[in-house]
Amino acid sequence: xxELRLDGKLVLAAEGxxxxxxxxxxxxxxxxxxxxxxxxxxxxxxxxxxxVRDRAEGPGRVVPSCLxxxxxxxxxxxxxxxxxxxRRTVMRLLLQRAPDSAALRSLAEEIGGxxxxxxWVSEENAGGAGCVLCGVCTRLCAAGGHHAISIQGRGAESRxxxxxxxxxxxCTGCGVCARACPTGHIQLTEIAGVRRIWGRRFEMIxxxxxxxxxxxxxxxxxxxxxxxxTLVELTHCPTCKRRSSAEKFGELPARRTRExxxxxxxxxxxxx
Amino acid sequence: MIRLHVSPKLCSGCxxxxxxxxxxxxxxxxRVAGGLGGLRxxxxxxxxxxxxxxxxxxxxxxxxxxxxxxxxxxxxxLERSPRTGAIEVDEGRCTLCGVCAAACPFGNMERELSxxxxxxxxxxxxxxxxxxxxxxxxxxxxxxxx
Numbered sequence: 132x133x134e135l136r137l138d139g140k141l142v143l144a145a146e147g148x149x150x151x152x153x154x155x156x157x158x159x160x161x162x163x164x165x166x167x168x169x170x171x172x173x174x175x176x177x178x179x180x181x182x183v184r185d186r187a188e189g190p191g192r193v194v195p196s197c198l199x200x201x202x203x204x205x206x207x208x209x210x211x212x213x214x215x216x217x218r219r220t221v222m223r224l225l226l227q228r229a230p231d232s233a234a235l236r237s238l239a240e241e242i243g244g245x246x247x248x249x250x251w252v253s254e255e256n257a258g259g260a261g262c263v264l265c266g267v268c269t270r271l272c273a274a275g276g277h278h279a280i281s282i283q284g285r286g287a288e289s290r291x292x293x294x295x296x297x298x299x300x301x302c303t304g305c306g307v308c309a310r311a312c313p314t315g316h317i318q319l320t321e322i323a324g325v326r327r328i329w330g331r332r333f334e335m336i337x338x339x340x341x342x343x344x345x346x347x348x349x350x351x352x353x354x355x356x357x358x359x360x361t362l363v364e365l366t367h368c369p370t371c372k373r374r375s376s377a378e379k380f381g382e383l384p385a386r387r388t389r390e391x392x393x394x395x396x397x398x399x400x401x402x403x
Numbered sequence: 404m405i406r407l408h409v410s411p412k413l414c415s416g417c418x419x420x421x422x423x424x425x426x427x428x429x430x431x432x433x434r435v436a437g438g439l440g441g442l443r444x445x446x447x448x449x450x451x452x453x454x455x456x457x458x459x460x461x462x463x464x465x466x467x468x469x470x471x472x473x474x475x476x477x478x479x480x481l482e483r484s485p486r487t488g489a490i491e492v493d494e495g496r497c498t499l500c501g502v503c504a505a506a507c508p509f510g511n512m513e514r515e516l517s518x519x520x521x522x523x524x525x526x527x528x529x530x531x532x533x534x535x536x537x538x539x540x541x542x543x544x545x546x547x548x549x
Binding site: 169271274276305306307311345350351358364365366367368369372373374375376377378381 | 505
């Protein structure tokens, strides 16, 4: 165990633990956009900054707590003036890219960052809530084994898209990116068994039993190969699968009578 | 480790288990589903299914030893609790892709209606409410050595 100081209090942490996780574990609120437990941290959004002092004297360093690991004797401040200033500034810049994101605006109210009024939305960024290039979508896409989207372009022209700015061929329509997008920028629609995302159209395979839309065909085919499960079984909906389970495991119950089950079972004493 | 013994022969189809389950998980539901939360009997943590011949079968997760749901998750969101033996969903890691539900051969896992959580039996963290409220003994909880 490692002992460190967090907002003046001594806390214990496991070796290699991130400052962000330690702070949250003891109940401190640290704002983040780009952190996702399923993928490696990237320090992209810079909202989770904290001030750390590892020497007795001199100024502290303001570092993203998602990347910084615990060290013995570290003195961490999560709400110092420097931390607040950095968060407000970062928020102002983020709001320039995503002025219409409701999630970002409510976070801005919490940490005090105001939009400067200047809006810097590239043409490609229009049409959604605004992308802040946090990379949650691209990292999750890679973790899912698709590598369909990535950050394309340089500097002000950077944006998330398929290779060369085209709709991504490798996309399977799983929708993980859209559900995880912290600003709500990525648009996913699913109407009448057709899912649309990243400029592509995905037909949902319907359950062979009841016709309920299950998985996009591209995703189902990929998972069917990966897991060695037939496409038909994979796209049978849970309700229909439970029905077949019942047929497999069900036995006719003991005959019910006014006195309860005819077989000596616990029901006998219950139903009078 | 907790094991749930299911005896379909004793099931009267009263669905007390579904109700008990929804009471036991009401807090979870209120947190993930917001306004849609609260009591939600009929989620697939435990369901009573009827066969074509009129028999009732309580259907719930088997907590398979070699669970296909765990193998199917690409985000490390499904893990077996060492204490109860139940396979649990890590909501932080879960991306709601739905592949685990598709992979489960028995239909014991499903995306909740609000689409904000994957729902499966977690053995109530060690004290299965369904077994406690089953009036016929069709569902019985038992603690077994690992």
